[in-house]
Amino acid sequence: MKRKLVATIGVAGMMVGVAACGNDGGSDSGKSGGDKTLTVWVMDGSAPEAWIAEVNKEFEAKHKGVKVKVETQQWNGIQEKVTTALSEDTPPDVLELGNTQTAGYAVTGGLADLTDSKADLGYDGWNKGMVASAELDGQLYSAPWYAANRVVIYDKAAYAKAGVQPPKTRDEWIAGLEKIKKSDSKIQPIYLPGQSWYVYAGFVWDEGGDLAVKDGDKWKGSLATPEAEAAINFYKELQSFSTAPKDKDEATPQQSTDIVPKGGVASWIGLGWEAGGAIDAITKAGGKADFGYFPVPGKTADKPGSVFFGGSNLAIAERSKNKDLAKEWLALAAGKDHMAKYAQATEGGLLPNNDAAQFKPPAGSFAEAMAQAAPVGKITPVTPGWANVETAPNPIKDYMTKVLKGTDPKKAGEEADKVITERVNQE
Structure with a gap:
């Protein structure tokens, strides 16, 4: 991972450097x-x-x-x-x-x-x-x-007011968001920026697809596929319950400390350190956080949705x-x-x-x-060139924004696949 992990709420103080560590210099093996x-x-x-x-x-x-x-x-x-x-x-x-x-x-x-x-x-x-x-x-x-991995973090009070229980399936998830929307027009049923591509990747995996696939000795992007289209359509349905920007990710602005503590968010998808950050920010502002948590729901109740x-x-x-x-x-x-x-x-x-x-x-x-x-956890395609795909401007993020703003998924997928294919084969 690229950031310090404080994945458990309340253990930030424990996850510290080793007292007996030497300096950060080279080895003397x-x-x-x-x-x-x-x-x-x-x-x-x-x-x-x-x-x-x-x-x-x-x-x-x-x-x-x-x-x-x-x-x-x-x-x-x-x-x-x-x-x-x-x-x-x-x-x-x-x-x-x-x-x-x-x-x-x-x-x-x-x-x-x-x-x-x-x-x-x-x-x-x-x-x-x-x-x-x-x-x-x-x-x-x-x-x-x-x-x-990420889970859905929800405000217990907002869910209780709408009479919603943590869902087990995608259909139950959408139905619950509909109820929350009807119960309070001033609250976002879910905060979901348009470019939360790790969340989207899970939906692609649920459909049996991937972000890129092996093609002989090379790799190629695979967003112009029925699986990726089904995934982005579900993402688009979820995102319709949010007022989050369609051209930003979850860190721009940081959802846990810049958005959630201000109130008006019934649920969001995040990591443990984000949940902890939101709780700290709400507490410092004189409030009290009361969050519940559930896995990203799957297509059926027998297993949760795939996660990165x-x-x-x-x-x-x-x-x-x-x-x-x-x-x-x-x-x-x-x-x-x-x-x-x-x-x-x-x-x-x-x-x-x-x-x-x-x-x-x-x-x-x-x-x-x-x-x-x-x-059901997974990772991005395992190839040395994958890091090039994530380099800004990330073609997956661009693809998501285009579709959310009305571009045909197949057309947007073909454009993204050209960039992914070029980058992923560079080492």
Whole structure:
């Protein structure tokens, strides 16, 4: 992920840097005074202090003379820093990578191939939606670590006034928004900007489509398809209940702190840190937030709607001088036992890589709704060129705005596909 994750409400204070971390400089892996140092890079906000201390204590107890040096990194500028580190002779041994960034590093040869270590790492137990980001062309280059996804956040008072219960299907969702609209003309049934493309991606996946698909050895955009059209039509129906701009995303303005705290919003779709941000802003303004949460509804009641998994993976540098030790540390940290403790340490606010390790969050919490959607979580197309697609101006965002303003979905899709195809095949 590209931002610091504070996915659970109330755990922001716990998700801090590791007290024993060194500076943010390069690794000194290898021999040091006769002992070995295993250097691990984690991102700010990812590793609860007590959790990583326990992992390292257990690891060091098994490997006398080996010390684990954890260095906390900042997301700002991390891609350039990782690129440089992986090209040097003394890179960090283990490093955290955003799940959408992993393929880009793998294709350069900077990451160790872990395919032969699948069994040791616990591959068979990993969440299938998270695994996709760790692989490229059938080879494994990292272990999924954690993820988070969006849920629907709603104002309990507004829903109660309209007599609406959290829906299980898309039809129930729309029917509920209709009731809210009729109950109070001054409130938006849902705040949904026109360019919330991660939300739209989930609808495309629900229809059996994708944003881009493999075409021989290349990739091509796939918005000019019946699946993408069905998805944007549903998005358009949802967006009709909102007064949000059709040419902006959820961060422009920031929905959680600039829109929701002002009132007049019955529901919105967001991440845990956004829910926490809205609660803080409302509290500071002298109000009291009373939110409820439910997974994005699916087409049928048997499973929720698909959601984008934002998260991180743990990889090993190809030039690491301690690959075997790094693999053992990775197997320990990403293993079921410690992932269960990780889920507990984050109070269920971050999803562990193994569904069996999921912490049972409190009933009615954001974490509970997020966990309910975890089995249908997915990521964007896994290819090094995907990062080019997200570069502004994002063609998916432009496509969405055009359709919402009246352009034929097929025509808008064909225009977007040309840009996606060109960009996605650039590495």
